[in-house]
Amino acid sequence: MVSAQSTGGLMRSAENVLVSTLENMDFVNRLPRVNHCTLIRSIAFAALAILGSGVTAQEAPFVAGFERFARHGDIDSAEGGRLLISELSCVACHASEQQSLQPKRGPNLSVAGVQLSSDWMKRFIAAPHETKPGTTMPHILATLPAKDREATVVAITEFLRAQQAEFPVIKAGGASAVPHEFWKHGDPSAGRKLFHRIGCVACHEPDPTYETVETQPTVLSLVLEQLSPDEIEEMGLASATRRVASVPLHELSKKYSAQSLTHFLLDPHRTRISGRMPKFDLNVVQAADIAAWITQRDGSGPSMASEFHPAKVDQPLAEKGRVLFAALGCANCHSAGKVKPSATAKAWGTLRATDHSCLNSATGLPDFGLNDDQQQAISSAIDSAMPSATGQGDSLDADALARHTLLQFNCFACHQRDKIGGVGRYRKACFETFGNIDVGDEGRLPPPLTGVGHKLLPKSLEDVFSGKAKLRPHMTIQMPGFPQAGMRDLPTQLSRADQQDEIAEQELFPLEDEHMAAGRILLDTGCVQCHSLQGNMLPGVVGVELSDVTNRVRPQWFRDFLLDPAHLKPGTRMPSFFPDGKGQLKTVYGGDASRQISALWHYLKQSANQPLPQKLEKSRSQNFELIPEDRPLLLRTFMKDAGTHAIAVGLPEKISFAFDAERVRLATAWKGRFLDAQGTWFVRFAPPAEQLGDDSIVFPDASLFVQDNDAEMRFQGFRLDPSGVPTFLYQMAGCDVQDRITATTDRQLRRKLTIRRTAVDQTIWIRPLSGKTPGQKDDFTMTDENGLKVTVVGLSSDGEVRRNKNGYEWMLPLPANAVVEMELHYQW
Structure with a gap:
């Protein structure tokens, strides 16, 4: 006799095998590129529905980093387990001081009454995995006798309905109008374009019918087209060819109103305090447009309500729900009604993988719906954290902690670091430049993070993660913002992980009287052909702005990059102006590379107070x-x-x-x-x-x-x-x-x-x-x-x-x- 849990695990494992097989079949690779992931998984699941004799497997919790890397062995099982432990918020109940295990926590429910549909809340509380496949929310009521569940669901829903507050008032700015009841005027066609251009498709499934601009294939893409699946595996390129699973967007039109979804897109961190959903720089019209598109695409039922008008709250029932909300441990992960956490569980450091636990729903504990791979990974993480002979628990170094944070926030959906991650092969076409100018992958894809702690100063890293740094205006994709709390330690972690023996700026670049004039000449010789300076640029410029580069990058990286760009950034279009460590312009310091680079640094540092390079001055003077x-x-x-x-x-x-x-x-x-x-x-x-x-x-x-x-x-x-x-x-x-x-x-x-x-x-x-x-x-x-x-x-x-x-x-x-x-x- 096979249990439902075991059957579910077998079905999920079989589905994964089928998906992997289908991915490498010739007829699939000839299909439209954006449609692969959805089509493959649809074929696999349809086949299993027939072979499984009516058995339906619930979908396991979806954690992007685990699904993309741990499931395929790109990261080890224990690292995948630590990621699951944080994303499932295990130590919200099982207390632990380990930094890497700190819980993601669930959404802030203090405004659930106006943000979420009452009917959806009721269905989700009663059956979270069926209502939102892939959710990381456990089935808490699995511990209750069936006869008590319905009354509990009704009471908790009423308590959450009582959590009401006005939506923030959005004020119009000089460059941003705020139409009356803007959430009612979303344009799905405009939202569809934004969804595919600003970066949403890095995490979420693209529309298979969306047309992108044809771009020149990279050398790697051409090579991959010629290799067989076995050859790809042998060369270690399987990760580059694999289709990336998408963060699900399930029945949003049943969950939100147009008003609440638009406000959520404007500021997701108001309720999703974990920051796993980043904040894009959207105005109200754009947010309404995207909300209209993703719910129209949803196709899950009737049109989404414009806004919710909650009925009068049954206060005695809501109070009963408040007590249950605390007693069942909901407050351990969610904020609502000033309810304090009350449920306690065994401390994390005392757990063993062999213990009866939430790993197995048959124990009567909250059911996370974990599949076999996930259970094994969590067990590996528990075992790896067992006290050593010295009595000290294992600790992660700065590099491992940095990668753990990048996995938590799914930064690898866009960025690559140490050969892990990057935009999925079949999503790259959605990453474009304004004007559709082909400047190669370097000009249209998010930059790699390999060695970024050696490159950028901590304050610059903070600006990048918060979304304040706007460095590549030619790219349609936006770098979104993440909450400071979640990213607080990442700049330090990256700096420590990538640290090198730093040479002081004064020692590296000693200032000379002629540096300003020399730096101006050197910039004019090559730099301004591709880069802007103080907002001034030559025709066709696409490089990053140089005026603030000395405030962003470390002096030593600046020197090392100019001496050998391709070494620090493989595949860059940046040419070497100092081949064999010698400057090509012999009229400046006789070609002395060290003095020329020092002159460039000091000129850029003072560029706001210096005359522009001659080519930029000439360009400014022309009248068009x-x-x-x-x-x-x-x-x-x-x-x-x-x-x-x-x-x-x-x-x-x-x-x-x-x-x-x-x-x-x-x-x-x-x-x-x-x-x-x-x-x-x-x-x-x-x-x-x-x-x-x-x-x-x-x-x-x-x-x-x-x-x-x-x-x-x-x-x-x-x-x-x-x-x-x-x-x-x-x-x-x-x-x-x-x-x-x-x-x-x-x-x-x-x-x-x-x-x-x-x-x-x-x-x-x-x-x-x-x-x-x-x-x-x-x-x-x-x-x-x-x-x-x-x-x-x-x-x-x-x-x-x-x-x-x-x-x-x-x-x-x-x-x-x-x-x-x-x-x-x-x-x-």
């Missing part, structure tokens, strides 16, 4: 202002109000406008000077272009056309007439639109629209204006609160002003003609 004179000028660029697909048009009448080709809308217009093209032409990763003129207007952030079926607008490009005026072309269901925008002699805009209808039975509306406060002049003229006046010419049907959640919208129906011609006149 575009001035439309005899005909219009067009520039594809990034603009604040027109997005990343802006088409800016400057007209000779000294009026300009920008068309947002991504959202298919007239975005903004201004009078006077047009644009400076330097950033667009030469600075590939520059911030959005700024208009040079004044007297600007931003048009309503809404589509001009409205259909009953809310059809998508598709931009089809533009064509130029003989005078250079563009006509924008786009489509929607049943319509082709030609949109020509010109200027009047008094510097106003006139917009001629030709709508060709292929389906005249559809109702189509024109929305010339929307805003907060309407100011109608007559049936075909209206103004808004910003002074924009719109006149409609060519329509005979009366329109109407409709109220909406943001204010109003002016709507006019289009006639059911095959061809409709009309004009919009804009004045401000």
